[in-house]
Amino acid sequence: MNELWKERVAYQIYPRSFNDSNNDGIGDIPGIIEKLDYLKDLGVGIIWLSPVYKSPQKDNGYDVSDYLDIDPLFGTLEDMDNLIKAAGKRDIKIIMDLVLNHTSDQHIWFQKSREGIEPYKDYYIWKDPKNGSYPNNWDSIFTGPAWKYDELRKQYYLHLFAEEQPDLNFHNPKVIEEIKNIMRFWLERGIYGFRCDAVNVIYKSSFKDSVTKSVRKGREYYLSQPGNHLILKELKKDVLDNYDCFTVGEAGHVDKETAHLFCDKKSKELDMIFTFDHLETHEYLVKWFRRKFKPKKFFEKLSFWQKELEWNPIFFENHDQIRSVTDLGNDKLYWQESSKMLATLLLTLKGTPFIYQGEEIGMTNANFKSLAEIEDIESLNGFKMLRKWGLPKFLAEKFILKSSRDNCRTPFQWNDDKYAGFSTTKPPLKLCDNYQRINAESQIEAKTSILNFYKQLIGLRKTEETLVKGDFTELLITNHLFAYERQYQDKSLIIIVNSSKKKQRISIKGELVLSNYKRTDFNGNLSPYEAVILRE
Ligand code: GLC
Ligand code: CA
Secondary structure, eight states, rough: OGGGGTTTTTEEEEETTTTOOOSSSSHHHHHHHHTTHHHHHHHHHHEOOOOOOEOOTTTTSSSSSSSEEEEEETHHHHHHHHHHHHHHTTOOOOEEEEEOOOOTSSHHHHHHHHTTTSTTTTTTTTEEBBBTSSOOOOOOSSSHHHHHHHHHEEEEEEEETTTTSSSSSSHHHHHHHHHHHHHHHHHHOOOEEEEEETTTTEEOOOOOOOOOOSSTTHHHHHHHHHHHHHHHHHOOOOOOGSSSSSSEOOOOOHHHHHHHHHHGGGGGOSSEEOOGGGGTTEESSEEEEEEEOOOHHHHHHHHHHHOOOOOEOOOSTTTTTTOOOHHTTSHHHHHEEEEEEEEHHHHHSSSSSEEEEGGGTTOOOOOOGGGGGOOOOHHHHHHHHHHHHTTOOOHHHHOOOOOOGGGOOOOOOOOOOOSGGGOOSSOSSSSOOOTTTTTHHHHHOOOTTTTHHHHHHHHHHHHHHHHHOEEEEEEEEOEEEEEEEEEEEEEEEEEEEEEESSSOSSSSOOOOEESSSSSSSOOOOOOOTTTEEOOO
């Protein structure tokens, strides 16, 4: 089978905030269909669609109550079929989010499991109380205890995420069969694969008390366990190998040895994994505390994974992160330059680039003013935790507002109309107030816009095979500069980026192919946040 996913540029859609077709304030599937030409024009070849399954939306669709149907909020099964068809017509493939670690507590499996009805009785992880309390000391990734007592079943169930997201029991072969059926159902409908949610926590090898001192107690028994690998091999062999498709797994906190187990060709598990090291260099203890961003560390992590794995997904944003231009660039004075600098990295490192909706127009963090503006369950739980740790309210709030996942979940900024052309109804999550300045419509027109720079870069990937197939060699990393070479057969390109407000000098030379500044040749001088692509 060919590996089209290595050549294409992927684009993540977070459906509720992409485009609202029926003006109820929530983005939907027909809304995505309306924007397919926009995506085609950008050069997108694969869409990763965040969950659109039936869901109570406690975690915006990552709490699924029916995997074989679409949530009415987003449309119908027929709309989904139409999306697959309409995208196919434009040669755009679609991958869906496979949430396999947990379901919603409203899923019929869970409802029956609570009542002890077979075959669902052991679909989830149920344990008796220990000394009148929790079965063990594990905590949830969304903070607080990982167990919730169920009055009906008179037992605790495990939830590594929110309490409305009970973990499936992957010791039960019936659960694995259910997952296979879900995968086949969608692959048969014409999708091109899956982004596998939280894929390295699905198998719990023991339920002993954790000896881990700080947060995420229990992780030594659920992170990337041997049983986890066996399940993925089974899914690959029994389902994925029968289709022309690919998978990308979300795998936080993996070391290099584990990463190889997940995604080496010979491991036969996943095709690639999202690792997060490069986005976590300035986190301190928990994601809510962030230190000053140091480009050097970011470059080193990028380079590390470039060298380590055969193929990586390249990404700086997704629905769980904050906006990259705010986080890794400079969204004030050098908003345009630093967005383009990041775009250059995104589209010239080795791997499959994943653009997150709005990144291509340089959307920024939302500038939230109060906790009342936040919807995200993780952020609200995080706030409670910081308060419990003794932080004063104003400080806890400040940390959460800056790092909340809602920063990248605000409605897409299509134009400068009221509600940014996203909807004619006020969306539940506030719009970023800069949409009159930052929006797609104005950037389609402006020749030197961020959007048009993305198009140029994506176009370059189509004419320069080296950018897709070339090897990666690190040339230089300093506090501000990152230079690397991509080489394929007898051709090579050199990419240099400056991630600082100051001018920099470098001794590497070459014929200029592209820069985010207006220049015709390159003499070793880089302007603030400049990125250049050179031919050797
Ligand atoms: C993944 C998703 C995130 C979700 C969590 C629980 O990390 O990306 O959005 O909250 O899993 O499903
Ligand atoms: Ca809608």
